[in-house]
Amino acid sequence: MDKRKSPGKGGKERVIDLNSYRKNKNEERRREYERVLFNRVLGVYSFAEKNGLTHVEVVDVSFSGLRFREEHPEMPFQMGQKMALRFYFTPNTYLRVVLEVKRTIPFEENGRSGLEYGCEIDKDTKSFEVINQLVTFMYKYAEVACQDAHPPMIWF
Numbered sequence: 001m002d003k004r005k006s007p008g009k010g011g012k013e014r015v016i017d018l019n020s021y022r023k024n025k026n027e028e029r030r031r032e033y034e035r036v037l038f039n040r041v042l043g044v045y046s047f048a049e050k051n052g053l054t055h056v057e058v059v060d061v062s063f064s065g066l067r068f069r070e071e072h073p074e075m076p077f078q079m080g081q082k083m084a085l086r087f088y089f090t091p092n093t094y095l096r097v098v099l100e101v102k103r104t105i106p107f108e109e110n111g112r113s114g115l116e117y118g119c120e121i122d123k124d125t126k127s128f129e130v131i132n133q134l135v136t137f138m139y140k141y142a143e144v145a146c147q148d149a150h151p152p153m154i155w156f
Contacts, residue, residue, distance in 0.1 A: 046070065046077075047086055056085065063135050065121060066099060069107055071114035077101045082122070097131055098122035 059067040081101045086094040103118035
C-alpha cells in the first residue's frame with residue numbers, strides 16, 4: 001500500500017492530509033514553547049492592591065486571548081471582570097496586559113487545584129501590539145523549529 005494513504009472506512013484507501021499533520025505538529029511545538037517561555041523564563045503575575053502579586057500559570061496564548069491558571073485564589077476573578085496580568089521580562093520591568101474574563105472553570109491536575117480562566121485580550125492598549133508580536137514569534141518559531149532527539153538539559 002502507498003505510504004501516503006491509509007485504510008479508510010469500508011476498506012477504501014484515504015489520502016493523509018500532510019497540511020493538517022504539519023499544523024497539528026506546529027501547534028504542539030508552539031504550546032510547548034509557550035509553557036517554557038511563560039512558566040520558566042518570564043514571570044507572570046496578577047496584581048491586586050490588597051493581595052499584591054500572585055503567580056499564575058499561563059496555559060495558552062493566542063492573538064485574541066489567553067488562558068491561565070491560579071492555584072487556590074483568595075479572590076477569584078468573575079466572568080466579565082476586567083483585570084491585568086504583569087509579564088515580567090526582568091526583575092523590575094513588566095508588560096501590563098489587560099484582559100476580560102470570559103470563562104472560569106475549576107481544574108485539578110497532578111495534586112494541584114484551582115481555577116482556570118479563559119480571557120480576551122484588550123486590543124485597545126499599548127501592550128497589545130507587543131503581545132501580538134510575541135504570539136506571532138511563537139507561531140513562526142513553531143513552523144521552523146527543529147526537534148532535538150537528545151536535548152541538553154543545561155538550558156532548563
